[in-house]
Amino acid sequence: MTHNHDWLDTEITALEHAGLRRHLRTVMGAPTGTINLDGRDVVLLGSNNYLGLSTHPEVIAAAVEATQTFGTGASGSRLISGNSEPYTTLEKNLAKAKNTEAALVFSSGYTANTGVIPILAGEGDLILSDALNHASIIDGCRLSRATKKVYRHCDVEHLKDLLSESATFRRRLIVTDGVFSMDGDIAPLPDIYDLAAEYGAMLLVDDAHGFGVLGRDGSGTVAHFGLATENIIQMGTLSKAIGALGGYIAGSRALVDLLINKARGFIFTTGLPPATLAAANAALSVIRSSPELRQRLFSHAKCLKTTLTDLGYTLLPSDTQILPVVLGNPQRATSIADALFAEGVFAPPIRPPAVPPDTSRLRLTVMATHTETEIQQAIDAFATVAQSSVDLYR
Numbered sequence: 001m002t003h004n005h006d007w008l009d010t011e012i013t014a015l016e017h018a019g020l021r022r023h024l025r026t027v028m029g030a031p032t033g034t035i036n037l038d039g040r041d042v043v044l045l046g047s048n049n050y051l052g053l054s055t056h057p058e059v060i061a062a063a064v065e066a067t068q069t070f071g072t073g074a075s076g077s078r079l080i081s082g083n084s085e086p087y088t089t090l091e092k093n094l095a096k097a098k099n100t101e102a103a104l105v106f107s108s109g110y111t112a113n114t115g116v117i118p119i120l121a122g123e124g125d126l127i128l129s130d131a132l133n134h135a136s137i138i139d140g141c142r143l144s145r146a147t148k149k150v151y152r153h154c155d156v157e158h159l160k161d162l163l164s165e166s167a168t169f170r171r172r173l174i175v176t177d178g179v180f181s182m183d184g185d186i187a188p189l190p191d192i193y194d195l196a197a198e199y200g201a202m203l204l205v206d207d208a209h210g211f212g213v214l215g216r217d218g219s220g221t222v223a224h225f226g227l228a229t230e231n232i233i234q235m236g237t238l239s240k241a242i243g244a245l246g247g248y249i250a251g252s253r254a255l256v257d258l259l260i261n262k263a264r265g266f267i268f269t270t271g272l273p274p275a276t277l278a279a280a281n282a283a284l285s286v287i288r289s290s291p292e293l294r295q296r297l298f299s300h301a302k303c304l305k306t307t308l309t310d311l312g313y314t315l316l317p318s319d320t321q322i323l324p325v326v327l328g329n330p331q332r333a334t335s336i337a338d339a340l341f342a343e344g345v346f347a348p349p350i351r352p353p354a355v356p357p358d359t360s361r362l363r364l365t366v367m368a369t370h371t372e373t374e375i376q377q378a379i380d381a382f383a384t385v386a387q388s389s390v391d392l393y394r
């Protein structure tokens, strides 16, 4: 019997026709303001290294030192032999930054969400999830086997309606991004917090894009709103503003204990490399002590947002360093991205399933370490593309 794999080509061709085929690009060098991508130097408007910490000298030094002390790999899962000392330091400092009793690091933000949600909710429970939540939340909900209801994006009234019909469920969990990854807007957390209290629901906030950027000392979206942290479970990632790799859950000691005992995404995988943990820990101190990085980040974001709007691009009303330029169908997003690339700017096109149909976009992100010259180069490229392809944007 022969194995027939023709369907693979058929599927790829279908993606191609729909404008949804994805390709890997190769980056030479570190994620700084200008990178070499596929052999071409371009201004990078598609990095989550918002504060430039992945190349910060103190962060790199910490990673090198940890490698020399602990070696390159963890050599085991955390519950066996992979729980290196840098985990302890990092988790203590994460809990401090998040103002919680405890914190637990996972191998990525993806595994943190898919690990924690099935612990918080299961069969007989209800999860209420924002329509634009990150894919890792969606997958965590699927794994949990709880009933899931999706409320309209940031629509507190809709959330309230769903909560008011939820009395038959054992437990209720509300889950939302703090800063939405593809739109850059901030969840109405104070209202959601009040509803959670009113209906006795748990609240999980995914702060992948808020930490390092929002709130006092960059502590994130919950701090930005000044909410009490006892009743919020804060998830985050070490992979974005922190510039390393990993995810975490910050909350009560009891929650962390339960996760250590039961979360499959925590238990059944190898620990992170000590260098990664030490880098993240060094990045935490830089974040705390460098408000000027946040100021530069927001000043770049504001400048780019205002100028692109003046050029006629349609930007979503983001309040953060994430600036979505909405273009509609996937082909249009790709062709504008290609035109910008030819002008020396990398602005990644984002298409379904990462965003809803007909909202394909360029997801621009700025970094505190962009120079004024690089921001200007980016603006010039957008101006040239706007002139040469009037019919390609709306």
Ligand SMILES: *Cc1c(COP(=O)(O)O)cnc(C)c1O
Pocket: 108, 109, 110, 111, 113, 134, 136, 177, 181, 206, 208, 209, 237, 238, 239, 245, 246, 247
């Ligand atoms: C990136 C992201 C994650 C996943 O984090 P990783 O560390 O990259 O796995 C989870 N949630 C949101 C909102 C994200 O943007």
